[in-house]
Amino acid sequence: xxxxxxxxxALLAMIVVLSGCSSSNVGSGGxxxxxxxxxxxxxxxxxxxxxxxxxxxxxxxQYKKKRPDINIELKEYKATPKIEENTSSEPLxxxxxxxxxxxxxxxxxxxxxxDIIVMNELPKDKYVAKNMLMNFYDLMDKDSDFDQxxxxxNIFKHSQNGDGLYAxxxxxxxxxxxxNKDLLEKANIEINDQTWTWDDVKKALKQLKEQAGEDYVGxxxxxxxxxxxxxxxxxxxxxxxQGQANFDSDLFRNMMKQIKSMYDEDVLSAEPNYExxxxxxxxxxxxxxxxxxxxxxxxxxxxxxxxxxxxxxxxTPFKSYFTLGMNSKSKVQDEAWNFIKFMLSExxxxxxxxxxxxxxKGVVEKQLKDAKQQAIAGTLTGQKFDASTIDSKIQQLQKxxxxxxxxxxxxxxxxxxxxxxFDSYMSGQKSVEDVSKLIQNRVNTYINE
Numbered sequence: 001x002x003x004x005x006x007x008x009x010a011l012l013a014m015i016v017v018l019s020g021c022s023s024s025n026v027g028s029g030g031x032x033x034x035x036x037x038x039x040x041x042x043x044x045x046x047x048x049x050x051x052x053x054x055x056x057x058x059x060x061x062q063y064k065k066k067r068p069d070i071n072i073e074l075k076e077y078k079a080t081p082k083i084e085e086n087t088s089s090e091p092l093x094x095x096x097x098x099x100x101x102x103x104x105x106x107x108x109x110x111x112x113x114x115d116i117i118v119m120n121e122l123p124k125d126k127y128v129a130k131n132m133l134m135n136f137y138d139l140m141d142k143d144s145d146f147d148q149x150x151x152x153x154n155i156f157k158h159s160q161n162g163d164g165l166y167a168x169x170x171x172x173x174x175x176x177x178x179x180n181k182d183l184l185e186k187a188n189i190e191i192n193d194q195t196w197t198w199d200d201v202k203k204a205l206k207q208l209k210e211q212a213g214e215d216y217v218g219x220x221x222x223x224x225x226x227x228x229x230x231x232x233x234x235x236x237x238x239x240x241x242q243g244q245a246n247f248d249s250d251l252f253r254n255m256m257k258q259i260k261s262m263y264d265e266d267v268l269s270a271e272p273n274y275e276x277x278x279x280x281x282x283x284x285x286x287x288x289x290x291x292x293x294x295x296x297x298x299x300x301x302x303x304x305x306x307x308x309x310x311x312x313x314x315x316t317p318f319k320s321y322f323t324l325g326m327n328s329k330s331k332v333q334d335e336a337w338n339f340i341k342f343m344l345s346e347x348x349x350x351x352x353x354x355x356x357x358x359x360x361k362g363v364v365e366k367q368l369k370d371a372k373q374q375a376i377a378g379t380l381t382g383q384k385f386d387a388s389t390i391d392s393k394i395q396q397l398q399k400x401x402x403x404x405x406x407x408x409x410x411x412x413x414x415x416x417x418x419x420x421x422f423d424s425y426m427s428g429q430k431s432v433e434d435v436s437k438l439i440q441n442r443v444n445t446y447i448n449e
Contacts, residue, residue, distance in 0.1 A: 043332050044071040045339060048107075048114035050100040050121070051078055051092055053322055054353045055170065059343045066342070070335055075114050077103045097121050097412055108132045108327065115330040116340065119167040119323040121412045126447065127325070128161040129243055134326040135164035139337045146341055151359045158407045159320065167409075169320035170343055171356030174286040174400055175408060176316065177304040178295075183280045184302070187211035193304035197311045198258045201281070205267045208280050217269070220279045224259055224270055224426055225419045231255045232418055233408040234317055235309065240414065243447060247418070248440035253432050255309055256425055263426070286400065288356055289367035290374075294381050296393045303396070315405030321355065357401065364401070368394055417442045 049056070052074065060072050077100045078092075101122055107113035108127060127133050140146050148156070152172075159169050179191060187208045205218035232239060235255075239246050246252070262268045284303065286292040296303055306317055324343075326336050342348060349360040357364055371380060372394065378384035418439050425435040 043069075043335050044073055045116060045332055045336050046073050046075055046114040047116040047118070047324075048075045048077065048104055049118040050096055051076065053118070055322060055343075055351065055355060056118075058351055058353055059339075059348055062348065063339055063342050067338075070339070072339070094416075101412070108329075111329050113327050113329070115327050115332055115336045117325045117327060119325045120321065122325075123411045123413065124161060124167055124325070124409075125240060125243065125411065128164070128166050132328055133166040134328050134330075134333065135166060136168050136326070136340075137163075137165050139326075139333075143337070143341070150346075150361060151344070152357075152361060152401070152404075154402065154404055155318065155320070155359060158315075158318075158405045159323070159409070167320075167323040167325050168340055168344075169323050169359060170349075171322065171354050171358055172318045172320045172404065173288075173356045174292070174316050174318050174404060175306060176284045176286055176400065177306050178282045178284040179302040179304055180278065180280050180282075181300060181302055183208065183212060183216060183278065187280070189280075191302070191304060193307075194313050195311045196307045198262075198307050198309060200311075201307050202258075202262050202265075202267050205262075205280065206265075215278075217273075217277050217279045218267060219281055219283075220277060221273060222268055222283070224263060225422065227259050227262075227268075228255070228418060228422055229410075229415050230408075231259070231309065232415060233410045234306070234314075234406055236408075236410045240411070240443075240447075245440050245443040245447060247443060248436045251309065252439075253436050256422065256432050256435065258309070260426055260432075286397070289364050289397075290371045290380070292357075292397050293368065293371040293375060293390070293393060296397050297375060297381060297383075297385060297390070303400075315403045316400045317406040317408050318404040319408040368397070413446055414443055417446065 047056070056074075060074075063070070063072070078096050104113060104117060104122060105126075109130075109132075124133075140148055155169055155172055156165055159165060159167060177193070183189075184191070187204075188211055189204050189207055191204070201218070208216055208218060232255075235251065238251060239249075263270050282301075284295065284301075286295055286303075295301075305313055308314065324340060326333065326340070330336055344359060346360050346362060348354075349358040349363045350366075354363075358367075372387070372390050374380035375385045375390050376387060421435050421438045421442070424430040425432055430438075
């Protein structure tokens, strides 16, 4: 079985969030709204999505209490049928993503489409280039009731396309590394996470084997396509620059060479291992303030910035798992913006189903204070910590948040193309130059469609 088929599920698992409970107000998706009446002589906002999202469902429920004159309709586009009516517990598939991208793109190209669009997995760059999406900065600037200073400006900034914000994030998670303190000491490994590269990681993993023995591994189940997709996401703005692919480049070829060398030299294993083995490093998603504080307090691990290809640290990588865009052709833009603004309000951002670090800074600060009290009482991790230790760890976590500046956002189709062609390089069938050119040509063809 080739690597592409073998590990495609690993790739899908990284970029597809499991669907939540379905909303009962789902339509077939017939195009953009107009000033049509709702049941209370108000206006209707249509929202396009691949599968229902708990935070969106809760926001609609709460907003209807405040604005009963506004009707909100969800237009769900999913290739695989639900197992039961009003349930969507099954995971999304590649077919679901492809159907959603094709349907939404076709509607927007024709000047139609929903008023609000769930942007995850969509080719945002292409939509922005064709002026299909509203710039949220324009809406913020002319709304005197909206205070941008209440939100993480760095997340807004690094979610931009050019100078505009076209996909609104509502929460985010941080992407970091963990290092096993005991193994680092046993193998005499020192880490400078401000300058380290994947070549440094490879050296550290070799040193682990030499100093600590063969019983330890560098990572538990880190596979080639997973690593490739992480490389691409972390450098997406360099690989897709101003509507042009840059895969036929030393930058991307060096990425592929680095990955192949780690598996060829048995530093990493492409074979799954389902038995627990103590590992030197691990990927660590810091998902929210409470679990984040428990992670940085864990005495067994160090938290590091992720290594880069060239040693140039670009800040903490982050990912927004739920973003919304607004159709530039929408006839209910004011109503759509008011709903999105409500989703960003402190009231909604405090919801336990926000899923990540809230964009509202005040909400995160309160959650960290609550987590601090749990840590003092010993209910956060099962171990009591003194206030000064906790405060220093909160500062460490806050530094990661404030330094978040690498948005792990990419086009699903671009990732898929790279993974498909990468397999032939990993297996030795094609050279790195041939594969980089193939990816370059295929991606450019896709971008120019």
